[in-house]
Amino acid sequence: MNRAMEEVEWSEKEFKIHILINGVRLPLTVKHKDEEIYRTAERIVVKFINDYQKIYSQKSYSEILTYVAFRLAVALTKQDSSENVAPLAERIKKLDDELKALLAS
Secondary structure, eight states: OOHHHHHHHHHHOEEEEEEEETTEEEEEEEEGGGHHHHHHHHHHHHHHHHHHHHHTTTSOHHHHHHHHHHHHHHHHHHHHHHHHHHHHHHHHHHHHHHHHHHHHO
């Protein structure tokens, strides 16, 4: 088996990782190729929790988690919106090119 195939097989294999958020340990089974996604998500959530706890020190932890969940949902929605616009922008560009070609002839 060549090295490229071995790397693909390795990246698809699953293993256990442990994510720690506010003292809660989450054991997860993930693919090697996705590990960094989970580690980055852990860092983002912890950072948002810490940021909101500093800003809203008088709020309960439940309220802080609500702020974090909402902030992440907004970020995800923005990302989805920009991804949905890309095919439309490409189609408009093609139509514009076709229109320019028709006007040039």
